[in-house]
Structures are given as C-alpha cells and as structure tokens.
Amino acid sequence: MAxxxxxxxxxxxxxxxxxxxxxxxxxxxxxxRGYNINVFAxxxxxxxxxxxxxxxxxxxHGRDVDQENHPVMxxxxxxxxxxxxxxxxxxxxxxxxxxxxxxxxxxxVPSTRRGSPADLVTFAENSVxxxxxxxx
Amino acid sequence: xxxxxxxxxxxxxxxTVEEQDDTAVWLTHAMVGAGAQAAVLLRGNxxxxxxxxxxxxxxxxxxxxxxxxPALLEDIVKLSEKGVPLFYVSEDLEDxxxxxxxxxxSATPVRRNELAAxxxxxxxxxxx
Amino acid sequence: MANYLIIDSRDPxxxxxxxxxxxxxxxxxxxxxxxxxxxxxxxxxxARPCAVSQSLSDLAGQGVEILADEFSLRQRGIPDDGLIxxxxxxxxxxxxxxxxxxxxxxxQ
Numbered sequence: 165m166a167x168x169x170x171x172x173x174x175x176x177x178x179x180x181x182x183x184x185x186x187x188x189x190x191x192x193x194x195x196x197r198g199y200n201i202n203v204f205a206x207x208x209x210x211x212x213x214x215x216x217x218x219x220x221x222x223x224x225h226g227r228d229v230d231q232e233n234h235p236v237m238x239x240x241x242x243x244x245x246x247x248x249x250x251x252x253x254x255x256x257x258x259x260x261x262x263x264x265x266x267x268x269x270x271x272x273v274p275s276t277r278r279g280s281p282a283d284l285v286t287f288a289e290n291s292v293x294x295x296x297x298x299x300x
Numbered sequence: 301x302x303x304x305x306x307x308x309x310x311x312x313x314x315x316t317v318e319e320q321d322d323t324a325v326w327l328t329h330a331m332v333g334a335g336a337q338a339a340v341l342l343r344g345n346x347x348x349x350x351x352x353x354x355x356x357x358x359x360x361x362x363x364x365x366x367x368x369x370p371a372l373l374e375d376i377v378k379l380s381e382k383g384v385p386l387f388y389v390s391e392d393l394e395d396x397x398x399x400x401x402x403x404x405x406s407a408t409p410v411r412r413n414e415l416a417a418x419x420x421x422x423x424x425x426x427x428x
Numbered sequence: 429m430a431n432y433l434i435i436d437s438r439d440p441x442x443x444x445x446x447x448x449x450x451x452x453x454x455x456x457x458x459x460x461x462x463x464x465x466x467x468x469x470x471x472x473x474x475a476r477p478c479a480v481s482q483s484l485s486d487l488a489g490q491g492v493e494i495l496a497d498e499f500s501l502r503q504r505g506i507p508d509d510g511l512i513x514x515x516x517x518x519x520x521x522x523x524x525x526x527x528x529x530x531x532x533x534x535x536q
Contacts, residue, residue: 168528173426182469183437186520189499193524207323266319281330288336288424289303295526295534296426298324300311300438308534310445344445412448416455420430425534 169200171287171294177208178237184212187297188240191255195244198251202256202287204279207299210259212273213241238273245275258283302337303423307406310344316370317359319407322349324428339385339422340376341410342390346395349376352404377405389415431462431531433523436471438536440480446471449536450483457491464493464531466523467515471499477517488514495522 172191176184193258194201205212215238222232245255258279259272288294309324316322328338342349349372356369380386390409391401400409410418419425434453436470449465457463465487467475474480475496475521488494495518496511508517 170524170527186437186468186497189520190523191463192522197524199524199528206327280334281327282334284327285331285334285336288305293530293533294424294426295435295523295527295533296428298311298428299314300443300536343448412451413455415452416459416461418531419432419456420459420461422532425532427534427536 168194168197169202169291170194171204171284171291171296173204173206173284173296174209174212175207175297175299177211178217180208180248181299183297183299184209184237188244190295191244192247192275195248195253196251198248198253201244201248201255202283202291203255203276204284204287205257205259205263205276206284207260207263208267210263210269210272212237212266213257213259213276214269215271215273223236229270242273242275256287258287302335304421305331305336305338305424306340306341306369306419308341308343308425308427309346309376310342312345312348313372315369316372317366320366320368320370321375322346322370323374325349325372327428328379328384329375332379339378339387341387341389341418342376342407343389343392347388347398349373350388350393350403350405350407351398352374352402363398373404376407380406381399387418387427396421429460429462431464431526432456433464433466433526433531433533435466435468435523435533435535437467437469439470439473440483441473442470445536446474446482450487453492454487454490462493462531463491463535464495464522464526466495466497466518468497468500468520470500472496472504472506475501475511476506477510477512481512485512485514 219234221229248255255277259277350379358366358369386407390411494515498517
C-alpha cells in the first residue's frame with residue numbers, strides 16, 4: 165500500500181495551538197491509508213514526542229485521571245506510527261537535533277529519532293509532496 | 301535535478317533573541333548547505349529584515365549577558381552571497397513606509413500581482 | 429498550469445493577512461491555475477454570512493474552489509446549510525488527496 169510518501173514539517177509544541185490537532189488529523193488520514201509519512205519536527209514540535217508527558221485529572225469537571233482520559237501527545241505520535249505500520253506504511257519522525265538540545269527535549273519516544281535539516285532536504289526530494297505548517 | 305523550493309518568510313522577529321537567529325532563515329542556510337535549491341521571498345513583516353541599521357543589542361537577564369545576538373540582516377545578506385535568490389513583496393515594503401532603493405540587501409522586488417506567475421517557477425512553496 | 433491548495437487556518441477578524449491569501453488565490457485562478465482555498469480551524473468563521481464573508485463570496489465568483497473543514501465547522505456550530513454561497517463543507521481528507529495529486533500546498 166505504501167506507494168505514496170508525504171512529508172510534514174511541524175513547528176508548534178503540543179497544547180498551544182489547534183495547528184497541532186489539524187496536523188495530527190492529516191497524518192492520521194495518511195497513516196490510515198498506509199502511506200509513508202515523514203515528519204520533520206522543528207522548534208517547539210520536538211516536544212510532541214517527549215516521554216515525560218503525563219495525563220492528569222480534571223478537578224473542574226470532577227474527573228479523575230482515567231475518566232478524563234486527557235490526550236497525551238506522545239501517545240498520539242506512537243499510535244500514529246503504529247497505525248501506519250498496520251496499514252503497510254512507515255513513519256520516519258525526525259526531531260531536529262539542535263531544537264532538541266536547546267529545549268532539553270532529548271528524552272523522546274524511541275520510535276522517533278534525532279535528525280537535522282539534511283533529513284528535511286532528503287524528505288522533500290523523496291516525497292510526493294511536503295506541507296510546512298508554520299506557527300501562524 | 302533537485303526540486304526548487306521557495307521559502308516564503310513572513311513571520312518576523314519571532315523568538316529571534318532566544319534563538320539568536322530567525323529560524324526560517326537559519327533553516328534555509330542549513331538546507332542549502334545540505335544541497336537544497338532554494339530561493340527566499342520576504343513578505344509581511346519579514347521585509348523589515350532588509351532594513352539598514354538594524355541593531356543586535358545583547359540581552360541581559362540576571363547575570364547572563366548575550367554574546368551572539370541575532371544579526372538578521374547579515375544572515376539575509378549571507379544567503380544572497382551563497383547564491384540564494386532573494387525577493388521581497390514590493391507593496392509589503394511600501395505599506396510599511398520603506399523605500400526599496402534604500403534597503404541594505406540586494407533583493408528583487410515582486411509585486412503582489414506578479415506572485416501568481418512567480419510561484420510557478422517552484423516545485424515547492426513553503427510558507428514560514 | 430499547476431494546481432494549488434491554499435490552507436487558511438486564520439480568520440479575517442483576527443488576521444488582516446487573510447486578505448493577502450484571498451488575493452493570491454484570485455490571481456492564481458486568473459492566471460489559469462486550478463486553485464482551492466481550504467478553510468480550517470478559525471478560518472471557517474468567515475464562511476458563515478458575516479461582516480467579512482464578502483471577500484470569500486467574491487473569490488468563489490472568480491473561480492476559486494472554497495472548501496471548509498467539516499470538523500472545524502461542527503466545532504463552531506456552523507451547519508452545512510449555514511455557509512455562504514460558494515463554500516462547501518469538506519472532509520480534511522481532501523488535503524491529503526490533493527497533496528498526493530501534486531497540488532502545490534501552502535499553509536498560510
């Protein structure tokens with residue numbers, strides 16, 4: 165099924181902008197179709213896959229942790245990767261190394277990897293299309 | 301042949317002190333270094349990157365003093381020196397009270413009504 | 429001629445720059461390119477009859493296909509029959525379809 169490869173460039177950290185949700189929705193569609201997906205997580209987007217994220221309760225709504233079932237972005241990332249694989253595709257999720265370093269975001273889920281702008285260049289050359297989602 | 305990428309840079313002075321760079325300009329440098337064939341179109345507030353006299357005042361926070369504040373105009377000029385074609389949207393410059401003849405970097409003006417044709421030259425149009 | 433997909437996530441109430449997007453879309457269409465404007469997130473707010481929807485209506489009349497993300501519309505309580513003429517609700521899948529078809533895709 166993986167006859168198509170799309171690249172997405174993300175910049176937003178989680179929980180700050182609707183752009184993250186839209187980006188994940190787009191990639192979910194591609195993953196469900198079994199496409200190959202490249203992700204270049206730049207700047208704040210390197211936080212999308214960091215391991216230390218925790219769900220929490222919601223006292224305002226009287227929900228405990230389990231009831232709240234709060235989105236944990238790294239779990240979305242892992243699930244996206246698994247969905248693509250289950251459908252015959254592959255996700256290559258690169259966290260821009262310098263962005264990782266300056267943000268102390270080194271502890272990211274192992275199904276993602278550290279990389280550099282050279283990866284973005286390779287991704288763009290080898291994809292059907294690339295979508296940059298800027299911070300606006 | 302490498303795909304031609306147009307970097308439209310619009311967001312300006314966003315976290316440039318913390319990053320000591322404009323991160324879209326920086327990324328363009330890095331991409332070109334990795335073999336990408338890129339051009340840059342400055343629009344919106346980013347046309348201000350062409351303005352002469354931009355300073356790089358170092359920030360002092362507590363005992364920390366910045367030693368490499370961003371040099372945005374220099375970084376734009378260096379792109380040009382690397383052979384990256386540099387353009388700007390004329391009206392965006394004019395709207396901001398700037399005169400294209402007095403800009404500090406060599407960039408080619410493109411009028412808004414020329415953009416449709418301009419974009420046709422590129423395989424990818426990435427907007428920052 | 430190329431095909432373009434312009435994704436607009438912002439609304440004219442909060443971002444004057446959306447007018448640039450509209451003009452670019454019109455110019456591309458006038459030049460003979462296939463152009464679609466895909467409204468998402470707060471970008472769909474301009475798609476209900478309101479103070480800022482005229483530029484969208486004008487754009488539709490100039491040959492630009494205007495689509496609005498169904499999910500974003502539902503979030504904001506805008507029913508399909510509450511959209512201005514020339515705007516159609518569409519699933520986000522359209523973006524993936526058009527990317528795969530090689531449409532130059534620009535998030536403004």
